[in-house]
Amino acid sequence: EAGVTQFPSHSVIEKGQTVTLRCDPISGHDNLYWYRRVMGKEIKFLLHFVKESKQDESGMPNNRFLAERTGGTYSTLKVQPAELEDSGVYFCASSYGQGIGGEQFFGPGTRLTVL
Amino acid sequence: AQSVTQLGSHVSVSEGALVLLRCNYSSSVPPYLFWYVQYPNQGLQLLLKYTTGATLVKGINGFEAEFKKSETSFHLTKPSAHMSDAAEYFCAVSGSGTASKLTFGTGTRLQVTL
Numbered sequence: 001e002a003g004v005t006q007f008p009s010h011s012v013i014e015k016g017q018t019v020t021l022r023c024d025p026i027s028g029h030d031n032l033y034w035y036r037r038v039m040g041k042e043i044k045f046l047l048h049f050v051k052e053s054k055q056d057e058s059g060m061p062n063n064r065f066l067a068e069r070t071g072g073t074y075s076t077l078k079v080q081p082a083e084l085e086d087s088g089v090y091f092c093a094s095s096y097g098q099g100i101g102g103e104q105f106f107g108p109g110t111r112l113t114v115l
Numbered sequence: 116a117q118s119v120t121q122l123g124s125h126v127s128v129s130e131g132a133l134v135l136l137r138c139n140y141s142s143s144v145p146p147y148l149f150w151y152v153q154y155p156n157q158g159l160q161l162l163l164k165y166t167t168g169a170t171l172v173k174g175i176n177g178f179e180a181e182f183k184k185s186e187t188s189f190h191l192t193k194p195s196a197h198m199s200d201a202a203e204y205f206c207a208v209s210g211s212g213t214a215s216k217l218t219f220g221t222g223t224r225l226q227v228t229l
Contacts, residue, residue, distance in 0.1 A: 107158045
């Protein structure tokens with residue numbers, strides 16, 4: 001069974017440009033999460049989808065970030081326009097159903113560098 | 116609100132020595148607690164979790180952790196370190212609701228020396 005995949009693995013862009021990150025969750029997982037780790041700091045929650053609906057987007061930093069999950073399968077996270085402080089590693093995770101303390105399976109992350 | 120504190124951003128042990136990685140949490144609701152490990156160029160992998168029941172939890176690769184409510188701790192231990200244990204370890208907490216977001220600590224990088 002394929003795990004959570006993320007694309008690209010690395011992205012280097014100039015300040016002001018747009019970047020789109022993609023996450024493919026494990027097949028059948030309704031829950032999809034985005035997290036971000038800024039260098040040296042903790043991994044922080046960004047948002048949570050249940051199927052195609054945003055369940056919790058309390059962690060989204062500002063309106064330059066737009067997440068979508070059309071059809072309840074893969075998700076994209078767009079940053080437009082990118083700022084220097086957006087640099088970090090963006091993780092995607094997925095989990096099955098509504099199990100108590102259900103395990104979130106993480107992808108390898110996308111390392112974003114904004115110059 | 117929930118928070119996690121991991122004491123020690125870097126821990127170094129000798130191969131064969133005890134591994135102890137510290138985690139303290141704060142939670143206004145009964146917590147679910149997790150330890151994840153990240154090997155280089157890989158995603159986070161679940162080591163073990165505590166939800167309810169037995170407070171001593173055993174995980175993969177010989178790791179275990181004990182939930183101590185009175186101390187608000189969930190320290191990770193392994194009796195004998197192996198070179199392959201070198202990685203970054205993250206403690207995380209979620210609420211007792213289903214499919215809840217994880218709140219992570221800042222991580223502890225474990226180095227294992229010969």
